Amino acid sequence: MEIIRKLEKPVFETRPLYLQIFDRLLDYIADGTWKSGAMVPNEIELARTFGVSVGTMRKALQALSERGLLTRRQGRGTYVSEMPSGESPSLDNLRTRRMDALTWEIKSIQVTSGLADDDEQRALSLTDGTSVVRIRKVLADTANDTHVLEYCRYPSQRFENLEKDTAAHTMPLGALARRYGLLAAPASEQLELHLADGKQAKLLEVTQGAPLLQLTRIVTCFDHVPIEFRVAFCRLGANAIYAYQLR
Amino acid sequence: MEIIRKLEKPVFETRPLYLQIFDRLLDYIADGTWKSGAMVPNEIELARTFGVSVGTMRKALQALSERGLLTRRQGRGTYVSEMPSGESPSLDNLRTRRMDALTWEIKSIQVTSGLADDDEQRALSLTDGTSVVRIRKVLADTANDTHVLEYCRYPSQRFENLEKDTAAHTMPLGALARRYGLLAAPASEQLELHLADGKQAKLLEVTQGAPLLQLTRIVTCFDHVPIEFRVAFCRLGANAIYAYQLR
DNA sequence: AAGTGGTCTAGACCACGGA
DNA sequence: CCGTGGTCTAGACCACTTA
Incomplete structure (x- = not known):
């Protein structure tokens, strides 16, 4: 795995790993693989499935959290943010x-x-x-x-x-x-x-x-x-x- | 130093190290120790002077950078952001x-x-x-x-x-x-x-x-x-x- | 070529939440 | 109590800037 990434990265994809993962997770949320309100796997498991270190996985998760798409709480876990799905046509400000x-x-x-x-x-x-x-x-x-x-x-x-x-x-x-x-x-x-x-x-x-x-x-x-x-x-x-x- | 921190921290200051450093750097900028536009020491040197790891130092620097108080550029270094010091009474929006x-x-x-x-x-x-x-x-x-x-x-x-x-x-x-x-x-x-x-x-x-x-x-x-x-x-x-x- | 910040790793321990 | 995310460490290599 290590070797594959080292070989493929420069050719196919030079963007930082955590941004590539960010986009993949974005798709998960958009296409419903990760449903609104659902808990997502923990950092360690995600890091393993994506084949990256926990720190890198963490950076991707935090980026999504900063943009309001994931909600993370110490001791609780990571959840897909609930979007206001009701009828209110958001004029939030x-x-x-x-x-x-x-x-x-x-x-x-x-x-x-x-x-x-x-x-x-x-x-x-x-x-x-x-x-x-x-x-x-x-x-x-x-x-x-x-x-x-x-x-x-x-x-x-x-x-x-x-x-x-x-x-x-x-x-x-x-x-x-x-x-x-x-x-x-x-x-x-x-x-x-x-x-x-x-x-x-x-x-x-x-x-x-x-x-x-x-x-x-x-x-x-x-x-x-x-x-x-x-x-x-x-x-x-x-x-x-x-x-x-x-x- | 290691021992002192481990002993003192629980008693005097439980906030994360990087936030404590953040505040110290904030003071440097406010009181002019770090002047507007000046280059600041590199991460490794700063980490050594504060007695923390580079990763922790980095987190403090990035927090300041996100708030627009420091400007960091790969290959260039870290600089204190120039504030608009002219006469314009900022009605930026x-x-x-x-x-x-x-x-x-x-x-x-x-x-x-x-x-x-x-x-x-x-x-x-x-x-x-x-x-x-x-x-x-x-x-x-x-x-x-x-x-x-x-x-x-x-x-x-x-x-x-x-x-x-x-x-x-x-x-x-x-x-x-x-x-x-x-x-x-x-x-x-x-x-x-x-x-x-x-x-x-x-x-x-x-x-x-x-x-x-x-x-x-x-x-x-x-x-x-x-x-x-x-x-x-x-x-x-x-x-x-x-x-x-x-x- | 040297020095910088950016990315990435592989661990460790801590604080919090819930069973 | 255990599992979670939060913090922290101590390295490594890479990409960019400047001289």
Whole structure:
């Protein structure tokens, strides 16, 4: 084994072993070999099956743990992180002033599909003539007087028949992606101020020209292939804020 | 040395060695023993001087590197990260649509001090009767039509004579903190929509009631002691956005 | 060629959690 | 009590940078 690796590595794969293992484990999680919430074998056993030292195995596991895909606890073991699989369409960074999560009610949902327009092509790295599934939602947390109009687009090629998969329409992205054998990586988000146009005003029950917080994000897999393009317009109640952790 | 550590550790200090070293190195950087931009000794030498193995030393160095305080490059060595020491009062997350940094001009600056009010006491964990230095700035990037009204408060106790230290008033927090022997840790920030009151409207050259993006952040040292309480009101031009990296 | 950090190994002991 | 991950050691070799 030692010799095989020493011979093959320079030719076929020069990346660090722990990163190669990282990717293999990523596949395990994405394709369900390791199911959400399940306990995974211990370090020593994993190291043996991959033919590496415990230290190297550990580095791969820690990398996954840092990215939130595995949860490790001393004395307990290593578990596949439970992704929020419920109905909440994660707008995690919208919080109450006391940093509690908001509780969303889906007021309306509308699913269509069609050829990607210029913006969608650019955002999702699609070529001309490819199509996308579009999901438009109106969400509300009436207790906190906060309403969101959300436009999500997914490349049809990677999300086959998403249009008809109604159960998937209300899932947060993490769960949706995994349902289609994909793993969403951390993304960046952009915020700007936007004044409501007529249509937005109607859907969000505000007057035209009311100030909204506009969120734009593009989520990719770990291989940097984009899988979601989302634009959300938020009407924030007096008690609602957008909070996040600076680097 | 070995014996001393084995004897003393359980009594005086049970935290992992690499974290103890992390803190010592943090002090080196904060107090200027390791100057900004300087190269630090190599891992092996450091490990010897601290009386630990290279692996442990490495873990401490990497932790500092992850937090952006050290910069390590294979073949080059380890350097103390250069902090932005210029005049720009870092509003790093405000960007143009193309993600370029904005270039700020200080339109006005006003420095006062006085007893901390309730909000300031809460934000900075101060007790009744302690005082703060307040710096109010109006900043503008005229090219991108973006204006910011920024209120910063610092505990007088940790920033002695900051009121008279005019050079410090225009520094970004990282540089300011280091000038006073402190090291700022990553913080969290809150965003909300705010409608300009009369005073804000005048300072930002907008009409009263104009929508502003309000940023609130509290920055602490690595020991969680708060050192800055900042509230900023931003009038964003059409080309300006607030961008950040999701976890 | 020399020196640096990056990767990898093969052990050891410790602290925690659960049976 | 045992099994887990967390810490720590003392090496080895590799890849990169600079002189």
